[in-house]
Amino acid sequence: MSSNTEKLYTEFTAEMKKDYTILAPDIFPTHMEFLQKVFELNGFNVEVLHDEDRSVIDTGLKYIHNDMCYPAICVVGQQLHALMSGKYDLHKVALVQFQTGGGCRASNYIMLLRKALENMGMGYIPVLSVNFAGLEKHSGFKITTKMAMQAFYALAYGDMILLLKNQCEPYEVNKGDTRKMVLRWVEKIGRQLAHDKGMTDRELRENFKEIAADFHVIPREDKxxxxxxxxxxxxxxxxxxxxxxxxxxxxxxxxxxxxxxVLGFFQAYIKNIELDYNNYGGSRLKLEISKLLLKKIANWEKYMDEALVPYPEFVAxxxxxxxxxxxxxxxxxxxxxxxxxxxxxxxxxxxxxxxxxxxxxxxxxxxxxxxxxxxxxxxxxxxxxxxxxxxxxxxxxxxxxxxxxxxxxxxxxxxxxxx
Ligand code: SF4
Structure with missing residues (x-):
């Protein structure tokens, strides 16, 4: 098993960081755009894939057993489909997957992708993993603590915009107003993130207030x-x-x-560290860090709540x-x-x-x-x-x-x- 795993592994080196494009599946609306900026800020050229037609699924099914989870077929299919599109220099491209590293089958998506690449004669394409469990080491791809924090800020912005979009769009008087507001804020926050801005608690708090105020003025029907x-x-x-x-x-x-x-998913992941510690023991340091992180994110929840208070029509x-x-x-x-x-x-x-x-x-x-x-x-x-x-x-x-x-x-x- 270990020899197979090693055979399929292609390292992403520091050299590759300079001119490789890393292709990411589109998982979360809005949030992925912000995560892309965080990657850029840290010197990675990431492209989020948006192809969504039946041929993507068919590509997934061709290279992944249909017993596998449907999300695996979609995300792997999207990446393989992109590779086959002729749009990319296959010797300057890498793929990235997001893993929780838990006991679920999602932890195997990386190996599925590598196996598919091998079968396609593209085993030389590096497959990277974004995870907080220390899985998959590459000399040119490291998620630092700072980068992880930046990613959490990015997710918080994505959540705020998603929340307000969902509560404005069904009521908008002029079709498309909400969409335009989303694009405006995606652009604005994206620009901030790309310039290492918007990622302090003070800036997040201020941005939240402005975002809420802007969505509030979208004309909406009372129905x-x-x-x-x-x-x-x-x-x-x-x-x-x-x-x-x-x-x-x-x-x-x-x-x-x-x-x-989306941040709730990660809060649950972090909370599980505490639950595991209580049930099975483990690292005290990890426990303390997880508690600090949860506390920090709890403050962001308060900022979101505070930004929405002047507009009681919005449910926090x-x-x-x-x-x-x-x-x-x-x-x-x-x-x-x-x-x-x-x-x-x-x-x-x-x-x-x-x-x-x-x-x-x-x-x-x-x-x-x-x-x-x-x-x-x-x-x-x-x-x-x-x-x-x-x-x-x-x-x-x-x-x-x-x-x-x-x-x-x-x-x-x-x-x-x-x-
Ligand atoms: S939660 Fe686990 S079993 Fe369900 S789709 Fe995701 S990886 Fe597959």
């Missing part, structure tokens, strides 16, 4: 829409490619939706600590495969915030998320009798019509309840 929450596996939850344009569909059905922030997300509290009566916090306890915690958060119709987006066959998603519905309904939760499976072979029909059924139930 009642069905409120829908979206939870699920991280890729299909955020990626319109992964969830067949779920957000667009919900907009077409006259819904307002809330998707919990709950502090992460509260989400943990809400998850506890539903599931043991030791359950951490896939999205783990975070998923039911977010369902409870959304219901408490008024988004009691919840879509649980999960890749077909994703056992961990079926356990923490579908598996907790009964318990959540016991605690929140009004909860209208619908798991929706996403897969290369799943029909978009079936998915949309399920969601329509959920909305029909929601409308009945409202009568």
């Amino acid at each position: 009642k829409l069905t409120k829908v929450g979206i939870v699920g596996e991280i890729y299909v939850k955020y990626s319109s490619f992964g969830n067949n344009g779920l957000e667009k569909f919900l907009l077409s059905q006259g819904c307002e939706f809330m998707v919990p922030g 997300p709950m502090p992460f600590d509260k989400v943990v509290e809400l998850a506890e009566p539903i599931i043991d916090l030791g359950v951490k495969m896939g999205e783990g306890w975070l998923l039911p915690g977010e369902v409870a958060e959304l219901i408490e915030l008024g988004y009691s119709n919840v879509i649980c987006a999960q890749p077909f066959g994703c056992l961990p998320n079926h356990i923490v998603g579908k598996g907790t519905i009964r318990r959540i309904r016991d605690l929140y009798p009004k909860a209208n939760i619908f798991p929706v499976d996403y897969d290369a072979g799943a029909s978009k019509v079936n998915q949309e029909n399920r969601i329509k059924l959920m909305l029909a139930i929601a409308n009945e309840e409202d009568k």
